[in-house]
Amino acid sequence: MEFLRLVKKAQKGNKEALLQLIMEQQNEYYRLAYTYMGNQHDALDAMEDMIVKLYENIDTLKKRESFYSWSKTILVNCCKTMIRKKQKIVLIDDWDVPKCSDQDYYESTKDQVNREHQMDIENMLKHVNEKQAEAIQLKYLHDLDYQSIAEMTNVSVGTVKSRVFQGLKKMQQVYGGGKIE
Amino acid sequence: MSDIEKKLQAEKDRLNQTTAPPELEHRLRTVLEDKKRTRKKKPLLWKTLIAAILLFGLISYNYNGLAYYGKKILGFDEVNSETLNQLNEAGYGQIIDKELELSNGTILTLNGVISDENRMIVYYTLSNPNGNIAEAYNDLWASKITGFLTSSQFESGSAEINESETELKGMMDFEAPSPFAKKLTMHFDEKTANGQYVEKEISFAFDPNQALRTSIKQPINQSMQVDGGTITFKSIIASPTMTVIKGSMNVDHLDRVRSPFSETYLFANGTPIADLGSGISTNITGTKFELEFDALPSHLDSLELHVDKFVGYHKLDKAVMFTPEEEVEADIGSKKLTIKHLKHTDRGSELTIVTDEDVMLDEVSMGNESRRVELITTIGQTYEEADGEMRKKRTLLFDETKEADRLYIGGMHYMKAYNETINIPIK
Numbered sequence: 001m002e003f004l005r006l007v008k009k010a011q012k013g014n015k016e017a018l019l020q021l022i023m024e025q026q027n028e029y030y031r032l033a034y035t036y037m038g039n040q041h042d043a044l045d046a047m048e049d050m051i052v053k054l055y056e057n058i059d060t061l062k063k064r065e066s067f068y069s070w071s072k073t074i075l076v077n078c079c080k081t082m083i084r085k086k087q088k089i090v091l092i093d094d095w096d097v098p099k100c101s102d103q104d105y106y107e108s109t110k111d112q113v114n115r116e117h118q119m120d121i122e123n124m125l126k127h128v129n130e131k132q133a134e135a136i137q138l139k140y141l142h143d144l145d146y147q148s149i150a151e152m153t154n155v156s157v158g159t160v161k162s163r164v165f166q167g168l169k170k171m172q173q174v175y176g177g178g179k180i181e
Numbered sequence: 182m183s184d185i186e187k188k189l190q191a192e193k194d195r196l197n198q199t200t201a202p203p204e205l206e207h208r209l210r211t212v213l214e215d216k217k218r219t220r221k222k223k224p225l226l227w228k229t230l231i232a233a234i235l236l237f238g239l240i241s242y243n244y245n246g247l248a249y250y251g252k253k254i255l256g257f258d259e260v261n262s263e264t265l266n267q268l269n270e271a272g273y274g275q276i277i278d279k280e281l282e283l284s285n286g287t288i289l290t291l292n293g294v295i296s297d298e299n300r301m302i303v304y305y306t307l308s309n310p311n312g313n314i315a316e317a318y319n320d321l322w323a324s325k326i327t328g329f330l331t332s333s334q335f336e337s338g339s340a341e342i343n344e345s346e347t348e349l350k351g352m353m354d355f356e357a358p359s360p361f362a363k364k365l366t367m368h369f370d371e372k373t374a375n376g377q378y379v380e381k382e383i384s385f386a387f388d389p390n391q392a393l394r395t396s397i398k399q400p401i402n403q404s405m406q407v408d409g410g411t412i413t414f415k416s417i418i419a420s421p422t423m424t425v426i427k428g429s430m431n432v433d434h435l436d437r438v439r440s441p442f443s444e445t446y447l448f449a450n451g452t453p454i455a456d457l458g459s460g461i462s463t464n465i466t467g468t469k470f471e472l473e474f475d476a477l478p479s480h481l482d483s484l485e486l487h488v489d490k491f492v493g494y495h496k497l498d499k500a501v502m503f504t505p506e507e508e509v510e511a512d513i514g515s516k517k518l519t520i521k522h523l524k525h526t527d528r529g530s531e532l533t534i535v536t537d538e539d540v541m542l543d544e545v546s547m548g549n550e551s552r553r554v555e556l557i558t559t560i561g562q563t564y565e566e567a568d569g570e571m572r573k574k575r576t577l578l579f580d581e582t583k584e585a586d587r588l589y590i591g592g593m594h595y596m597k598a599y600n601e602t603i604n605i606p607i608k
Contacts, residue, residue, distance in 0.1 A: 015213045023206055030201035040202060044378075047205065048212045055216055084462040085334055121192040123558045124185070130436060140189040141196050154465040171185050174557070 007064040018055060022047075025068065029075060032142055036079035042086075049078040069148040076152045127174040132167030135160050204377060211380070257292070257304050257350055262455075264476045265302065265352075268295055268421055273393055274304075277385045284373050285309070287317040291367065291385055297393035297420035300357050301326065301333060303367065307349040314342055314349045320372035326355050328362035328387070337458075360389045393421035396477065399608055401426070401486075405601045408493040409433035414486060414603055423457060424474040426486065429467050435492055437541045437594035444490035444596060447474045450482050486603040493597020494543075500587045503532075513590060516540050520588065521574075529557065530579045532588065537595070538564060538571040544591025547579050553589065554580045 009017035022029060029050075033043035053074050061070055125133040131153070138149045139160075150157045257269070268274070277291045287309040295302045303326075307314055323335040333356035340351025358365055366384040373379055397419035404413040410432040418425045424447065435441055442459040455475040462469050477484070495514040503509040505523040512518075518540075521533040532547060545556045562575040579585075 015210075015216075019206070019210055019213060022209060026201040026205055027197075027199075030205065031196055031199055034199060035196070041378075044202070044205060044208055048208060051209045051212055052216060055213060080464070084460070085336070087460055121188055124188065126558075136189070140186070141193045143193075168185055174555075 003067075004064050007058075007061075007067045011058050011061065011064075015055065018051070018058065021067065022051060022054075022071070028142070029072065032072060032075055033079055035137055035141065036076065036083065042082060046075065046079045046082050049082070050075040053078065069144075069151060072144070072148065073152045124171045124174065128167040128170045132163045132170070135163040136167045136171075139164055208378070257352060262475065265295065265422060268393070273391075273421070275388060275391050279383060279385050281381070281383045283317065283321075283371055283381070284379070285317060285320075286311070287314070289321075289383070291383060294385075294387070295393070295422060296357060296387075296391075297422050298357055298395040298398070299418055299420040299423050299425050300336070301355045302422065303353045303355065305351055305353065307351070308347060310347055312346040314346050318342075318349055318351075322370040322372075322378070323353050323355075324368045324370060326358060326365050326367050328358060328365040330359035331362045331365065333358050357392075358387065358389070360392060362387055362389060395420045396479075397424075397481075397607070401428075401603070401605055403603050405488060405599070405603065407432060407491050407599060408597065409435070412488070412491070417484075417605060419477045421476055424454065424477055426472040426474070427469070428472075429469050431467060432492060434494065434594050435461070435468070438492050438539050438596055441492050441596075442470065442472055444488075445472060446487045446489065447472075448483075448485045448487060449477050450480075452478075481607055484605040484607055486605060488599050488601045488603070490596040490598050492594065493599070494592060494594055495597070496592045497590045498592070500589050502587045504586070513540075513542075513593060514595075516593070516595060518590075523585065525581060525583060528578060529581045530554075530583075530585060531560075531576045532579065532585075533574065533576045534588075535565075535572050535574045538573040539596040540573065541594045542590050543593055544589075545577060546589045547577070547585045547587070548582060548589070549584055549586050552582065554582050554585075 003021075006017045006021050010021060029047060030043060033046045033050075034040070037043045037046055050071065054071055057074075061067065063070075125136065128136070134153060135149055138144045138152065139146070144152070146157045146160050149160045153160065155163075274293045274295045276293045278293075279291045281289045283289055287307055290306040290308070292304040292306055294304070307317055307321075309317060318340060323338065325335060326333040336354040336356065338351060338353040340349050342349045363386065364384060365387045366382050368380065368382045370378040371381050395418060397417060400416050401414045402416075404411050410430065412428065412430040412432065414426060414428040416427050418427075426447070432441075440459070441461075445459075446456070447454040454477065457473040457475060459470060459472045497513055499513060501509070501511040501513070501518060501520065503520040503523065508522070509520045510517060511520070513536075516537055519535040521535060524531045524533075530547070536542070546553045547556070548554055557578045557580065560576050560578055562573065565572050565574055577588075
């Protein structure tokens with residue numbers, strides 16, 4: 001199979017093969033990075049970090065057929081590391097205003113396009129905790145299966161299912177007349 | 182399909198319109214091109230031993246001196262903190278003076294560095310006789326410093342521009358380099374005229390023997406209970422440029438306030454040490470934090486960490502009465518709530534309220550004696566200053582209820598006073 005052949009080549013150190021594998025699903029990777037980072041510049045940076053990590057570690061990948069879920073897990077980790085680093089940066093222009101929390105940062109860097117459409121879902125996701133929101137986004141917006149989400153978020157499949165279920169339940173409550181401010 | 186699932190589907194459709202930008206392939210290829218893969222092999226035990234012995238020899242040979250014979254880095258008084266100025270005055274910096282011309286003709290000069298176990302500060306100058314230096318600054322993105330056993334991420338920066346906008350003096354904070362690195366390379370991205378990012382680098386010689394010696398490095402291992410769980414302060418590293426306290430925590434609702442450690446202070450000899458910032462990160466092993474403070478005084482009698490306030494929860498179960506037109510003030514626990522006005526729009530009933538900035542209400546509904554409607558969402562959150570206090574104003578959106586006269590509040594998340602003192606013994 002072409003796909004497995006490419007993974008094998010990439011494992012032997014072939015850079016073009018690795019790049020081809022990524023470009024094959026470039027939009028999926030990009031959307032995933034974009035969901036975490038909220039803007040193009042950071043999403044691209046995260047993907048650069050990812051490809052370096054993939055290249056350095058692909059020989060440790062045992063199940064070739066799971067290349068995509070493995071690489072997306074690495075991408076998610078790259079995004080999280082970057083977000084953590086970013087929190088420490090305070091630009092000189094921001095000195096006068098109070099420090100932003102994660103959520104503020106997330107909101108302020110989201111592109112303004114489609115803002116209105118997004119408001120609804122964003123608002124709804126605010127009502128569930130970060131981990132539930134992450135699981136719901138990965139499942140419903142990125143079509144990832146429970147197993148992959150479990151790997152990405154470092155928890156068991158059961159936990160992911162419960163996060164999705166509890167999160168949806170909470171959103172349902174809120175949307176149908178919720179409670180939490 | 183439920184409404185929620187429909188909404189998620191709509192969001193997915195919207196997201197699917199987002200496609201990767203055309204420069205992606207080029208950027209990934211560029212990154213890959215200069216990568217060499219090192220295959221990791223497990224060395225045999227005796228090889229490890231020899232390496233360890235060699236390394237030990239290297240350390241004792243190179244690291245016994247720790248003599249300070251640096252020079253003063255000139256012209257950075259404005260961007261420096263007092264501590265850094267004092268260190269610089271005392272000649273603890275290393276002069277570099279290396280230049281690199283950027284694509285728009287701006288010259289980047291690395292003037293010098295000061296480093297210790299906690300961080301590395303790089304002093305630099307951007308100059309361009311044609312002005313517009315702010316633009317050149319905005320197009321630069323420092324990423325990391327690399328070298329032998331070193332990959333230090335960029336952490337923060339500050340800079341000052343002269344009046345004619347031809348020169349910028351700034352400093353950048355990086356993670357500390359390895360004490361074995363003798364040559365370091367600073368990596369940064371530059372945005373070129375066509376909007377592409379080009380990676381650039383500038384290398385310089387570094388003398389780790391001139392790094393400043395850490396004065397205190399010891400475990401703390403003390404915990405305190407808060408409403409949502411436990412905070413554990415694990416260790417302290419005090420170096421000449423700053424003091425870092427690390428720890429872990431397991432606390433619910435941490436995200437309900439803006440900065441949970443904003444009222445945690447470090448006292449040395451009874452005097453507070455300036456706060457330089459804090460960071461929180463979460464991964465599989467739990468939530469970790471790092472509190473950064475200014476350097477400690479050279480003579481130390483006592484060291485205490487005061488946790489004055491931290492995230493807490495107050496159960497209220499209270500109804501606050503209001504009239505639609507008039508402003509009403511009410512006490513909720515130890516806090517004040519101001520209800521500004523109630524308006525009915527095509528979105529529903531909108532109740533505008535103001536509280537202290539750290540207050541987030543929980544289990545909110547609105548109505549009258551016979552009827553209650555639940556909160557849909559909160560909109561238009563803004564911060565305003567009144568009598569020197571930051572206040573948070575936002576509008577609670579409910580389904581339309583024309584005859585509402587009270588707001589039900591189940592509880593609130595806020596910065597609760599704990600006033601705990603953690604005593605750090607000085608060895």
